[in-house]
Amino acid sequence: MNAQVAEAVAPEKKEFWRWQENTWVDESKDWRDAKIVTCGIDVGSVSSQAVIVCDGELYGYNSMRTGNNSPDSAKNALQGVMDKCGMKLEDITYVVGTGYGRVNVPFAHKAITEIACHARGANYMGGNKVRTILDMGGQDCKAIHCDEKGKVTNFLMNDKCAAGTGRGMEVISDLMQIPIGELGPRSFDVREEPEAVSSVCVVFAKSEALALLKAGYTKNMVIAAYCQAMAERVVSLLERIGVEEGFFITGGIAKNPGVVKRIERLLGIQAIDTQIDSQIAGALGAALFGYTLMQKQGAAKAA
Amino acid sequence: MIANYGYKDGSGDYYISIDTDRCIDCAAGRACLTACPKEMFEIITDDYDDEVACIKQANRRSLAYDCADCKPSGGYASLPCTTACTPGALKHSW
Ligand code: SF4
């Protein structure tokens, strides 16, 4: 059953916040031809990803919701992509864990912070002109500067509150009873752009949203006001380290044009576009770190 | 690398930034570790295999409170951490 059909026949209690989990492999390649197969696993607070890299090139990934514990989430994320291409854990030369659950990835050879991994992943996804990265993750927000090799030169992370994060978006989606993927487009379907809501704090979101609806706002206007508030909030974070040309956004919110376009408007620059799923940046960076380490060790997969 | 630890909330920006390149060959003998009365600093091996100072995880979300004793509301001339770090790696945003 495809996702659209599944959505149409979903039970009455719709989970509006539920974003699309997905698995992909590059059918034009065969991982068995690769000398070095590495894997990156990003166990975040909301989502987990496993990325397979063959000889330094993205080969496949799986992105899903984080389960009850990190080891299982890591295992399930990896299993999803391995099943799709007939791979076994023994076929992978090196595994790097990242994300908040990175130290709990049982089969990882090394753990690297998500800051370094996001920079490395963004450098691959957006090219070596990427200098400023904004990662809007499930429960935190990071602003990173990197050099042409994807090495971090400056970073700042805010994990004190869920405002401006994927979790915050999920709350709004549920409150408005609108599927999360529609929030962005709907936020532009307003007659005039409303002011940002005064607080992006998810704890106050409910009462403020209800008050706005009572005051005559349409749902789309409330969504627009939230997207604007989230954009203002992350921009203020970015301004702390400064924004350089070569701007790239990673994480789930990169898929929400309602927030992205407002960030671009506030900063006066366009984010670099990519065809690759923005949610896999951390895991991709982790797998690439693994590849570099293996290259350094001169190790190749046993014939 | 400049590492910024801290947060922004309704009352302001509270970040301690560490220029970790200066920590690699610290000329102050890791003085930050002992200078801070709250023992907020620790030395870690970062992602690029350099030995650098960082703020302990437990303090990263409460800097405004943790540093309050060093920063009386009546003003202050110097901070134990920034004074001890003679390489000049440390900066406070508030
Ligand atoms: S913060 Fe200053 S004192 Fe501490 S290790 Fe770095 S350079 Fe040395």
Ligand code: SF4
């Ligand atoms: S201001 Fe005081 S408590 Fe805060 S980091 Fe410096 S020495 Fe430690």
